[in-house]
Amino acid sequence: MSVTSTLPGGTWTLGDRTVTRFGYGAMQLSGPGVMGPPADHDGALAVLKEVFSLGITHIDTADAYGPHITNELIHEALHPYSESLLIATKVGASRDKRGGWPPARTPDDLRRQIDANLEKLGSPVLDLVNLRLGDSSGPVEEPISEAFSTLLELKDQGIIRHLGVSNATSAQVQQAQTLGPIVGVQNMYNLAHRQDDDLIDRLAEEGIAYVPFFPLGGFTPLQSDRLAAVATRLGASPMGIALAWLLRRSPNILLIPGTSSVEHLRENIVGASIELWNGDVAELDSIGG
Numbered sequence: 644m645s646v647t648s649t650l651p652g653g654t655w656t657l658g659d660r661t662v663t664r665f666g667y668g669a670m671q672l673s674g675p676g677v678m679g680p681p682a683d684h685d686g687a688l689a690v691l692k693e694v695f696s697l698g699i700t701h702i703d704t705a706d707a708y709g710p711h712i713t714n715e716l717i718h719e720a721l722h723p724y725s726e727s728l729l730i731a732t733k734v735g736a737s738r739d740k741r742g743g744w745p746p747a748r749t750p751d752d753l754r755r756q757i758d759a760n761l762e763k764l765g766s767p768v769l770d771l772v773n774l775r776l777g778d779s780s781g782p783v784e785e786p787i788s789e790a791f792s793t794l795l796e797l798k799d800q801g802i803i804r805h806l807g808v809s810n811a812t813s814a815q816v817q818q819a820q821t822l823g824p825i826v827g828v829q830n831m832y833n834l835a836h837r838q839d840d841d842l843i844d845r846l847a848e849e850g851i852a853y854v855p856f857f858p859l860g861g862f863t864p865l866q867s868d869r870l871a872a873v874a875t876r877l878g879a880s881p882m883g884i885a886l887a888w889l890l891r892r893s894p895n896i897l898l899i900p901g902t903s904s905v906e907h908l909r910e911n912i913v914g915a916s917i918e919l920w921n922g923d924v925a926e927l928d929s930i931g932g
């Protein structure tokens with residue numbers, strides 16, 4: 644399968660950086676349940692190297708992945724980093740022995756997680772840090788000012804270049820914006836889960852990126868007869884069409900699909916490049932309706 648030299652969706656300006664709208668989510672490079680090392684260490688490095696050689700300039704990670712493992716893999720595969728590459732990370736959750744994601748958002752927790760990201764990525768500065776809110780069941784309406792202000796202080800010190808929020812309610816996004824500038828929001832969103840439609844449109848008007856996590860359904864990949872039918876008609880994979888729909892949904896949507904397979908990475912780029920016609924979009928829209 645050949646990959647087009649230009650990635651689908653073009654580019655987006657994230658703060659002072661231009662990134663490809665087709666990015667890469669590195670979470671699932673760690674072991675099962677995002678704990679421990681991958682079964683195929685060299686295979687994980689090969690995916691990261693392919694990401695970079697295909698021209699993708701936005702990689703999403705977190706020190707909680709593994710923990711530490713995903714950042715160590717990124718460092719091993721890609722350090723020293725190209726100036727064109729933006730690595731986005733997140734803080735606000737830690738890991739327990741059973742693989743859970745307990746919130747960790749006191750100022751000390753956050754500073755520890757920032758230090759861990761700097762160390763494992765081997766960077767003096769973090770390009771983009773998302774404050775991950777809520778818990779593993781989803782966003783939770785709760786105050787964010789102490790945590791977000793801690794990250795603003797680190798930004799003022801020059802350790803963080805840009806900030807965003809993740810797993811956030813619309814009210815929390817607004818709260819963050821009253822405290823300081825954000826360049827992006829990273830929330831769960833895909834063809835079948837469209838709770839953030841209004842938020843996406845508001846952020847688009849403000850020039851702020853919306854980065855859907857679980858764009859392919861995450862641990863339970865998207866399954867839909869309508870998606871399969873559109874994909875068959877267009878001669879592409881369902882996952883690729885799900886990504887093409889996201890790119891078409893709004894210009895501020897940046898993709899970070901995850902995969903541990905070079906083949907899937909290439910297939911997703913080809914699929915996301917497919918032009919959807921209005922009839923296709925209407926059919927795909929009806930999945931989340």
Ligand SMILES: NC(=O)c1ccc[n+]([C@@H]2O[C@H](COP(=O)([O-])OP(=O)(O)OC[C@H]3O[C@@H](n4cnc5c(N)ncnc54)[C@H](OP(=O)(O)O)[C@@H]3O)[C@@H](O)[C@H]2O)c1
Binds near residue numbers: 864
């Ligand atoms: N902010 C947050 O709270 C949060 C939460 C979750 C995730 N994230 C971020 O979002 C990124 C994306 O989420 P995700 O990786 O969990 O889920 P995802 O992108 O929705 O889906 C990844 C899954 O889809 C499979 N897949 C990918 N391409 C495929 C293809 N062409 N055919 C068949 N299966 C395919 C992958 O399996 P293979 O490995 O076999 O390809 C993997 O199991 C993560 O990497 C992470 O950076 C953020």
